[in-house]
Amino acid sequence: MRNLLEIQEQLLPDLMNTLKRRYSILHQIKLSGMVGRRTLASSLSMTERVLRAETDLLKAQGLIEIETLGMRISSAGLCLVEELEPVMNELFGLVELEEKIRQAYGLRKVVIIPGDSESSPEVKRELGRAGARTLLSFVEDGDTIAVTGGSTLAEVAEQMSSLPGGGPLRSTWFVPARGGLGESMEIQANTIASKMAKRVGAEYRLLHVPDLLSEDAYQSLVQDQHIQEIVDVIRRCRVIIHGIGDAMEMARRRKLDEGSIQNLQADGAIAESFGYYFSEEGEVVHKMLTLGLRLEDIMRTETIIGIAGGQGKGKAIHAVLKFGHEDILVTDEAAALELEKEIDAAI
Amino acid sequence: MRNLLEIQEQLLPDLMNTLKRRYSILHQIKLSGMVGRRTLASSLSMTERVLRAETDLLKAQGLIEIETLGMRISSAGLCLVEELEPVMNELFGLVELEEKIRQAYGLRKVVIIPGDSESSPEVKRELGRAGARTLLSFVEDGDTIAVTGGSTLAEVAEQMSSLPGGGPLRSTWFVPARGGLGESMEIQANTIASKMAKRVGAEYRLLHVPDLLSEDAYQSLVQDQHIQEIVDVIRRCRVIIHGIGDAMEMARRRKLDEGSIQNLQADGAIAESFGYYFSEEGEVVHKMLTLGLRLEDIMRTETIIGIAGGQGKGKAIHAVLKFGHEDILVTDEAAALELEKEIDAAI
């Protein structure tokens, strides 16, 4: 059975926030010994009135004692804080880890969900939900959103049914970031883009490019007017959401020949994302021959959301983050812990 | 460490209510299969609009699926209900037991707090809190409230600091139900009445009657005008809150002589309350010689709140409830389970 708190959080989405808030207050009162409302409010950076509502409740629950010279934790409150301490450390652990990773790679936001999506389908689903929520929180109507393929992105699309993102996004466009890359149908960028669009009532356009293009075919496709049109749309996207893969695994999945794989390995390719292969240091060491977003488009895109989870993805995520153009990272605990190792090793 | 649930009930009492509500909804949807909003609202006796807010949230959480022909629980929702079932039974368990006891003895309200107040001081404190909360919820300004002695009532008084019972009760009177009964100072009715009054900003009057009155002394006290005055006030009380004791224990505590104790035992005295001794069938088999509430006063009092806890009190509580003039019972889980045995045995 999963953690009771995680189960409850499905029914009470703001349970964690409230729990955290009240615990922090109680904890702070414990540390301060005897403290007044205003002092406490400023040290917790809350407004006086909000704090007051909470302390009234804590008092009604008998967890604190309020006297004329301030508030003090009661024995019941002390007992509760001590019992809750390990639980809260575990919970806040991820929050702190989020902040650590955010700082280390200079990201705008990091979201970590508990668990390992590699070993548990439920966690993978949660990762998808978190990705969907995050994506929608950054999208405004009228945006163009480029998405890549991959099983994680497929899960994001799956979980995207009318989350609390407000009204329908009627003039929003979902497009694949790059052409077809030899994935199975369900996890192709095209499929995912169209699914996402349908889920939130948005529009979509597809880019059908055969896999394993010859140079000649590529050149002629580039000239094609219809293709140019959609590629232009893709390049003007405001948001990118993309998965992150292990380089070798992706190469094998795309059925590259043995020679190319050895080349990649020689070049130190660790990670793959939007058709580019990255080295441990975040340098692009190889790229797929297909249409869509180019590096310069990626660099100037306003919001880039990377999403990947599982312990084995740690190094790959690190490599892509080193590339330095990510804004948001959505991952799971297992991968985040690997990232933490990389960060600590770099010091 | 205590159960996480108990901790949450202390820190998040409001959220636990919504947890129960949402669980009930989800559970009902599960049972109903495919059900419409209005149908569901009436079967849960909620207004349509409130239910809607909840189902919107459940949908956003992916726990139910909403289609044109109704709502259905999703696989995630089903999974959650199953995982939460034992937890919720624990939460709801006492509610059902409350109702069972309420019906069995024809009471107006039953409050059961988890645990055994006999073996845990924390539970005893909680029992006091519950008693205080219950008492205040039935009191209106202007009432006269008669209280008895006993350690449980002392705890009620202790926990009565300005609970959310609204404004101060300036014209409310707290009085002892009967004269001093040979208890130690802290748990005497007089002490408790005055403490309660001070806690909620009410008035109080005391009744000082020495223990172990001789018949002569009793007769002269009855004639005393000051005493008559306060006794009149006591007899006009609108609310009584009283503890319930084991007959033999009380007799010993009051230092009755061996003969009286054997008499009590011969008469089948099981319980004691407001100076009266009750048999298993709820008949009064003996009474203390002191002033204050008489049986006829008790019978016409509007609201009588009995409070007692601990496994050993089960039979005593049963006896007093059989007496048939209780309205409210506040007890703990251990005593309630004993009561349940009595109820089941009576069938």
Added chain:
DNA sequence: CTCTATCGGGCCGTAAAATGTCCCAGTTAA
């Protein structure tokens, strides 16, 4: 086919709660 009952969802005015921001009387320490 039509009719009817029921579905989810949109909408709106009001009631209630949450919140920010004061002030006040009391207490303590200097």
Added chain:
DNA sequence: TTAACTGGGACATTTTACGGCCCGATAGAG
């Protein structure tokens, strides 16, 4: 004494919750 605190009361304003109604869609009965 003063100055700096305290908790609690009060109030205007914003935000949210709520009740109640209507609407088009849809499925099943006839």
